[in-house]
Amino acid sequence: MIVYKHSVSLDPEKCKGCTNCLRRCPTQAIRIRNGKARINSTLCIDCGECIRHCPYKAKKATFDEWDSLDHDKYLIALPAPSLFGQFANLDDADYLLQGLINLGFNEVFEVAKAAELVTDYTRAYMQRMGDAHMPFISTACPVVVRLISLRFPTLRSKMVPVMPPIELAGKLAKERAMRDHPELNPDNVKTVFISPCPAKVSWVKNTPAEKDCYIDYVVSMSDIYFRLLSKMDRGRIPQVMSESGMIGMSWPSSGGEASALMNDHYLAADGIENIIRVLDDIEMGHFPDLKFVEMNACPGGCVGGVMTVENPYIARVRIRSLQRYMQIQQNHISIPEGEPLPREILTVEPGEYSSAEILDADRMRSFRMMSEIERIRNLLPGMDCGSCGAPTCRAHAEDVVRGESKLDDCVIRMRELLRELERDDGK
Numbered sequence: 001m002i003v004y005k006h007s008v009s010l011d012p013e014k015c016k017g018c019t020n021c022l023r024r025c026p027t028q029a030i031r032i033r034n035g036k037a038r039i040n041s042t043l044c045i046d047c048g049e050c051i052r053h054c055p056y057k058a059k060k061a062t063f064d065e066w067d068s069l070d071h072d073k074y075l076i077a078l079p080a081p082s083l084f085g086q087f088a089n090l091d092d093a094d095y096l097l098q099g100l101i102n103l104g105f106n107e108v109f110e111v112a113k114a115a116e117l118v119t120d121y122t123r124a125y126m127q128r129m130g131d132a133h134m135p136f137i138s139t140a141c142p143v144v145v146r147l148i149s150l151r152f153p154t155l156r157s158k159m160v161p162v163m164p165p166i167e168l169a170g171k172l173a174k175e176r177a178m179r180d181h182p183e184l185n186p187d188n189v190k191t192v193f194i195s196p197c198p199a200k201v202s203w204v205k206n207t208p209a210e211k212d213c214y215i216d217y218v219v220s221m222s223d224i225y226f227r228l229l230s231k232m233d234r235g236r237i238p239q240v241m242s243e244s245g246m247i248g249m250s251w252p253s254s255g256g257e258a259s260a261l262m263n264d265h266y267l268a269a270d271g272i273e274n275i276i277r278v279l280d281d282i283e284m285g286h287f288p289d290l291k292f293v294e295m296n297a298c299p300g301g302c303v304g305g306v307m308t309v310e311n312p313y314i315a316r317v318r319i320r321s322l323q324r325y326m327q328i329q330q331n332h333i334s335i336p337e338g339e340p341l342p343r344e345i346l347t348v349e350p351g352e353y354s355s356a357e358i359l360d361a362d363r364m365r366s367f368r369m370m371s372e373i374e375r376i377r378n379l380l381p382g383m384d385c386g387s388c389g390a391p392t393c394r395a396h397a398e399d400v401v402r403g404e405s406k407l408d409d410c411v412i413r414m415r416e417l418l419r420e421l422e423r424d425d426g427k
Helices: 020-024 049-053 081-086 093-103 111-129 142-151 153-158 165-180 198-205 221-228 256-260 272-283 312-323 363-379 393-402 411-426
Strands: 008-010 030-033 036-039 059-061 074-079 189-195 217-220 266-270 292-296
Touching: 008 036, 020 030, 020 049, 049 059, 074 081, 074 093, 074 165, 081 093, 081 111, 081 221, 081 312, 093 221, 111 165, 111 256, 142 153, 142 198, 142 272, 153 272, 165 189, 189 198, 189 221, 198 217, 217 221, 256 266, 256 292, 266 272, 272 292, 363 393
Parallel strands: 074 189, 189 217, 266 292
Antiparallel strands: 008 059, 030 036
16 A cells, blocks of 8 residues: 655644644644644645644644755755745846855756746647547646545546656756766756645655656755845846746746646636635536636645745735746747657656545445434534534544544533533423
């Protein structure tokens, strides 16, 4: 059995047992047991909502620390486009890229550059597949990919199986380093992705063993931000290094990827709750004329990741300001009509459907459990208050049937029973 490696974890010492995370988790992966939160790893999609809303900082993202990197290796920085929105008054991307070199990286390869190529590959893929497969769903956000694999199996065939920008950036960065520096040993060339969210850390951690992984380290954007501040010399004209255009730099904001396809029939949704509603509607066939769907789990897009520093809407404005000085698109890929897409690009495949909602492998036993869940749910008040440690009365009923909690854990139900006993005693 393959164990999914998560990048969102809990610090029990800081947890106070409040219900903030319980209420915010979009997949009901959290329970409060014995005064502490617990995360169900089967249901968790590493969206980071619990990190965002925990007032006690008990939820945290796991990533590679700067000091843990092997600085004796040839390190290539892979800055996500959202990194450029973290800095005020940045009118030239080269200041940031030069800052990364000053910080200690040997080379920089912009993920925005790879995003422009992914845009062309996606457009070509959609043309070859035709309208019968509409709507096509972007696989750039790992949260969406995992959410679909867990809860929306009928939509897996609509996911665009094109390598996401971070993986393509890592692949191209390593190839360029070996081409420009043939004296290097491939094992000594390491790529470092600067991530805005924990989901991309999980994506790297869970790369299948039989598949090449082009990302060696994933560091937090907030960690790099504070280190970069003193390394960005605004007093000197930086070396010309940027190789991305407006299209690649538009990806971190909601709608940026979809609009780059030059197609009007698209939908862009951000925020995990909005995404779930959109996926429900697509599954029900409510958007027959929709051609492409872009979804970002974080509010505003990747600029709203929990490992960023700046307000996502401020970051979005800063990136738009920076785009004014850029070409529309610096990187192109041309695939003659009729030719298939390169096999090495079509590497992202939807994960196997492994719904955590299946109660039991035995179908008859599963039906009996469902019947018992409904019976118990009808005994509960239906207030979804969370006092039992589950997010909803339906979830509590399921926990009871699974043997993970007791019916009497419902505080409101027990209070009503006590009042009835008091009335009976008073007669």
